[in-house]
Amino acid sequence: MEQLNQAILSIEMTNPSFETRLKREYLDPSIYKMARYSEHQQAFIRSAPTARVAFPGSFAPLFQQNKDFGNIYGIAPDILTLLMNATGITFQPVIAESSEAVAKMLRTGSAEATFAVYVNDPKLQMMQFSNNIIWLPFTPIVQRAQDESARPERIVLPTCFTGLREFFERQNPQAKVAEMPNPEECLYAVEQGLYDCTFLPQPYLSKNKNILLHFQLKVLDAALVSVPLCLMFRADAPEMLCHTVNTALLGLPQNQLTQVVQHNSEPDMSFGYLLSQHPLALTVGLLLSFIILATAIFLIYRNRLEQEKNYALTIRELELQQALDAVEILQEDRDIYKRNAETDHLTGCLNKAAMTAQCQQILDKLPENWTAAFFIIDLDHFKEANDTYGHQRGDDILIEFSAMLRDILPPRTHIGRFGGDEFTLLLTEQDEGDCEAYVSMIARLILEQTRGLIVCDTPGKVTASIGVAISPAGSSHDLGTIFRRADRALYDVKETCRDNYRIYKH
Numbered sequence: 165m166e167q168l169n170q171a172i173l174s175i176e177m178t179n180p181s182f183e184t185r186l187k188r189e190y191l192d193p194s195i196y197k198m199a200r201y202s203e204h205q206q207a208f209i210r211s212a213p214t215a216r217v218a219f220p221g222s223f224a225p226l227f228q229q230n231k232d233f234g235n236i237y238g239i240a241p242d243i244l245t246l247l248m249n250a251t252g253i254t255f256q257p258v259i260a261e262s263s264e265a266v267a268k269m270l271r272t273g274s275a276e277a278t279f280a281v282y283v284n285d286p287k288l289q290m291m292q293f294s295n296n297i298i299w300l301p302f303t304p305i306v307q308r309a310q311d312e313s314a315r316p317e318r319i320v321l322p323t324c325f326t327g328l329r330e331f332f333e334r335q336n337p338q339a340k341v342a343e344m345p346n347p348e349e350c351l352y353a354v355e356q357g358l359y360d361c362t363f364l365p366q367p368y369l370s371k372n373k374n375i376l377l378h379f380q381l382k383v384l385d386a387a388l389v390s391v392p393l394c395l396m397f398r399a400d401a402p403e404m405l406c407h408t409v410n411t412a413l414l415g416l417p418q419n420q421l422t423q424v425v426q427h428n429s430e431p432d433m434s435f436g437y438l439l440s441q442h443p444l445a446l447t448v449g450l451l452l453s454f455i456i457l458a459t460a461i462f463l464i465y466r467n468r469l470e471q472e473k474n475y476a477l478t479i480r481e482l483e484l485q486q487a488l489d490a491v492e493i494l495q496e497d498r499d500i501y502k503r504n505a506e507t508d509h510l511t512g513c514l515n516k517a518a519m520t521a522q523c524q525q526i527l528d529k530l531p532e533n534w535t536a537a538f539f540i541i542d543l544d545h546f547k548e549a550n551d552t553y554g555h556q557r558g559d560d561i562l563i564e565f566s567a568m569l570r571d572i573l574p575p576r577t578h579i580g581r582f583g584g585d586e587f588t589l590l591l592t593e594q595d596e597g598d599c600e601a602y603v604s605m606i607a608r609l610i611l612e613q614t615r616g617l618i619v620c621d622t623p624g625k626v627t628a629s630i631g632v633a634i635s636p637a638g639s640s641h642d643l644g645t646i647f648r649r650a651d652r653a654l655y656d657v658k659e660t661c662r663d664n665y666r667i668y669k670h
Contacts, residue, residue, distance in 0.1 A: 302366065534595060615627055
């Protein structure tokens with residue numbers, strides 16, 4: 165049990181979002197009873213100063229400040245109270261003006277921590293992160309006319325936690341993700357068509373119910389996204405503070421966190437609240453309700469004589485709707501199957517078959533004045549890393565390398581994994597006479613980023629060998645020919661120096 169516990173703790177310190185079924189179902193109940201503070205932690209607790217935790221403005225019910233008394237309350241402050249009772253360390257919540265102000269407070273030492281979403285962001289490598297405290301559900305909201313199965317291309321989020329935007333960018337690599345100061349602005353932006361979708365915390369929707377006043381929007385409850393929250397401590401904060409919080413989290417019962425969320429999610433739907441917050445919308449809503457009620461009474465009176473006919477029509481419509489629902493389910497299953505069949509499960513890139521098919525389709529339709537460049541990338545020293553540190557290390561290298569490619573390459577680039585540590589890219593550009601220079605710049609950028617690859621907070625210790633074949637404008641774009649030329653160029657690199665690139669020359 166101790167060895168298993170240490171292994172899981174080590175993994176969680178590297179990646180706080182990691183969680184296993186064994187941990188959830190068997191180890192957690194034992195850890196709650198076994199969690200104890202070490203002598204060093206007990207000594208730290210006795211002399212620990214107040215830890216200030218900053219929040220970016222007010223966001224009910226996550227964190228907000230009473231205008232009359234000045235006290236700060238909500239889900240996050242209540243969690244700090246639980247940690248304070250468990251550790252004996254005083255946590256003082258502080259409301260800042262914005263997320264930028266929170267970052268400045270952490271840099272200048274005006275605050276020790278803030279709530280965050282761990283996303284392994286290189287900009288935050290020096291920060292210290294606790295284990296995950298709670299998984300907060302975020303609910304997608306779209307326009308009523310929008311197809312629920314469509315993948316959003318423009319997402320807007322409220323500014324509430326560091327790392328939230330980066331988390332959703334990784335969840336939706338095809339989408340552009342932006343932030344707005346408060347959730348009401350996000351709802352109006354989606355309503356006006358500026359964005360396809362917004363994700364709001366479920367406790368916010370449960371408490372405020374203001375989505376009811378946005379008649380053009382609908383909530384997709386079936387597509388909830390669970391966001392892991394932890395505490396992010398500033399780089400020079402005492403390491404023992406983070407360790408002590410992690411120990412306290414091990415012994416913190418999950419039902420207490422659930423009660424905190426439920427207590428702060430109780431709806432506030434009094435008439436006075438709605439009138440003060442949304443007077444115009446409430447007036448319109450009441451007027452529409454009156455019109456709907458009067459219309460309903462009139463229709464019931466008019467349709468009483470045709471009740472049997474309408475009943476039969478309703479039955480037929482119900483059967484038709486059930487048939488349409490069945491077709492929609494089949495289409496969704498087909499789309500999911502197609503997506504799984506085309507995607508490499510580890511990296512999220514296209515697999516070999518899908519990459520081959522899509523590249524040939526693109527080349528067949530490529531205009532005559534466009535140029536295509538095909539890259540084959542092979543990771544050097546990958547086998548040594550696999551053999552030395554294990555397959556998990558190899559998987560982590562592949563995941564970070566593919567994520568790096570998506571970050572630095574142009575949006576039109578198609579990325580595929582052909583198997584093992586071999587990746588392929590297809591770039592298409594309108595021919596402007598400098599294609600080879602552009603391809604060389606891309607290749608050098610990949611080489612540079614690969615040398616500096618960070619995997620689980622440690623250097624990746626891998627390099628890349630790249631073979632490139634260019635199919636110039638006006639030529640016959642045949643995938644087989646381009647692939648063989650790129651493979652030949654890669655072979656020349658591997659046979660000479662590695663950690664380099666070569667463009668195929670006739």
